[in-house]
Amino acid sequence: MTSADRRLSIWDISARDGSGRDGSGRAGGPAVPAAMPSDGPRPAHLTILYRGPLASCDYDCPYCPFAKRRDSPERLRTDREALERFTGWVAERDFPISVLFTPWGEGLVRSWYRRAMVRLSHLGHVPRVAIQTNLSSRLSWLAEADLGTLALWVTYHPGQVDYDRFIGKCRDLVALGVRFSVGVVGLPEHLEAARRLRGDLPDEVYLWVNAAEGRSYTDAEAAGWTAVDPLFGLSRHPHSSRGLPCRTGESVVSVDGDGRVRRCHFVTEVIGNLYDGSALRALRPRPCPLAVCDCHIGYVHLEPLGLYDTFAGGVLERIPAVRWAASALEPPLAVTPGNEAAPGGTVIP
Ligand code: SF4
Ligand code: SF4
Numbered sequence: 001m002t003s004a005d006r007r008l009s010i011w012d013i014s015a016r017d018g019s020g021r022d023g024s025g026r027a028g029g030p031a032v033p034a035a036m037p038s039d040g041p042r043p044a045h046l047t048i049l050y051r052g053p054l055a056s057c058d059y060d061c062p063y064c065p066f067a068k069r070r071d072s073p074e075r076l077r078t079d080r081e082a083l084e085r086f087t088g089w090v091a092e093r094d095f096p097i098s099v100l101f102t103p104w105g106e107g108l109v110r111s112w113y114r115r116a117m118v119r120l121s122h123l124g125h126v127p128r129v130a131i132q133t134n135l136s137s138r139l140s141w142l143a144e145a146d147l148g149t150l151a152l153w154v155t156y157h158p159g160q161v162d163y164d165r166f167i168g169k170c171r172d173l174v175a176l177g178v179r180f181s182v183g184v185v186g187l188p189e190h191l192e193a194a195r196r197l198r199g200d201l202p203d204e205v206y207l208w209v210n211a212a213e214g215r216s217y218t219d220a221e222a223a224g225w226t227a228v229d230p231l232f233g234l235s236r237h238p239h240s241s242r243g244l245p246c247r248t249g250e251s252v253v254s255v256d257g258d259g260r261v262r263r264c265h266f267v268t269e270v271i272g273n274l275y276d277g278s279a280l281r282a283l284r285p286r287p288c289p290l291a292v293c294d295c296h297i298g299y300v301h302l303e304p305l306g307l308y309d310t311f312a313g314g315v316l317e318r319i320p321a322v323r324w325a326a327s328a329l330e331p332p333l334a335v336t337p338g339n340e341a342a343p344g345g346t347v348i349p
Contacts (some may be wrong), residue, residue, distance in 0.1 A: 091119070
């Protein structure tokens with residue numbers, strides 16, 4: 001995952017381009033489906049952040065509790081079955097669904113995550129399927145996927161992987177035509193590596209920086225990170241969110257391996273179950289109940305921030321709609337009741 005994807009409260013339980021394509025990365029808008037009809041409500045579009053029981057990783061990051069953790073064979077079997085049930089459910093819907101896998105630990109070293117990515121990428125009613133990954137797995141499986149739909153949220157962990165190996169894999173992704181963003185955790189010891197990575201990545205590959213858990217940044221430190229990621233300001237401080245409109249619980253949900261649905265990874269209340277239809281019936285607008293939201297996979301859906309515009313076409317894989325260069329990006333908005341975005345229609349992230 002890359003649970004380092006930050007404050008993500010890394011540890012609490014806490015997930016287009018400018019080419020004229022629709023948000024799906026395909027021309028002509030998300031197709032709706034030759035899938036089996038669904039019982040019950042049919043959302044205009046549903047985004048799902050899925051996190052199953054998997055909680056192990058092949059890396060050993062000092063800032064992560066999942067480092068070198070191993071799952072038992074039983075837990076791996078449960079995770080595989082849960083993922084296969086989830087992908088089967090998605091396949092049988094008849095409305096557009098986008099998916100971001102946000103596993104604890106690393107999913108793509110497991111064959112069932114690679115299979116799920118490939119299967120979902122070929123479904124006509126899935127505009128986007130993405131996963132958070134440390135990119136440690138082989139890449140050959142990508143040849144089986146529809147790369148108009150699949151995308152990767154990649155995190156670079158200096159100290160865990162040889163730099164040349166990592167940048168080589170990024171270049172392979174570019175050569176394959178895979179949509180991806182790359183990011184680092186904003187720890188001081190990562191800054192030089194982040195600068196080097198920024199210099200070596202093609203301009204069109206966005207490099208994001210997550211503020212490190214519990215760390216505050218002086219203006220000078222923030223300026224250093226902003227030179228690497230012009231949008232670092234979005235991550236620097238938690239966003240006040242209580243009472244503000246957030247798409248989660250309405251068009252975006254978090255799903256666990258048992259199908260329990262929460263509005264997001266950070267609000268623990270269960271609003272229903274995916275598999276008995278109760279969650280779809282429960283979808284409705286909900287103000288955020290928490291004081292702050294400090295993880296990108298949460299606040300990207302917080303409406304006053306307007307980040308569906310900033311990341312239009314790349315909300316799930318964290319790719320801005322415009323070129324990443326500082327001169328081309330708007331400064332991040334402050335979230336105040338006065339700059340709330342007007343409610344809009346259906347948005348395909
Ligand atoms: S790569 Fe693995 S060990 Fe490192 S932060 Fe992500 S989940 Fe944790
Ligand atoms: S702003 Fe949205 S994603 Fe963030 S904690 Fe509140 S409800 Fe969850």
